[in-house]
Amino acid sequence: MNEVLNSGAFTFGSLLVSAVALVVGLALWFFVNRSSSRINEQIALLEALLEQQKRQNALLRRLCEANEPEKSAGETAAKKTPQDEDIIRLIAER
Template identity: 55%
Template sequence: MNELSMNTLNIVSLAVSFGVLIIGLVAWYFVNRASVRASEQIALLEALLEQQKRQSALLRRLCEEKAPMSFAMETDNARDDEDGLVRLVAER
């Protein structure tokens, strides 16, 4: 009878060990999956940041090129206003 309780105790101990192992593996899977997804999101955000920096640099260059032209357009508009010409956009 003593041998029967020792065998049962060994089996229960083994079952608990396997249960803890399974729970640990499942927890590791979800933590690892979340970590990989976070890493992918960080990589995408870094790529987005790089594209925004390029767009900002391009926009600055375009604004610098347009600045002299806008001054010339303002003088032309002032001349048109002095002539009494008013330009209207037809509505549909």
């Protein structure tokens, strides 16, 4: 009689541990999947933002070049210094 009760308790305990492990596993999968999808959305938004900033920088660069006063070739060659050649014209990205 003792063997019947012990074997029944063992299978019930094993079933209970398996059910708890399944619930914990599903909860863990839910939160990992949810955070992964949010991260993917953030990456997509950051890539779109970067593309817009590149377009804005290109437009700003063209606008600055269009508004520069025109200089003759002689003036630009005479006014250039070695320091000017080292400076790269950049518009800082945010």
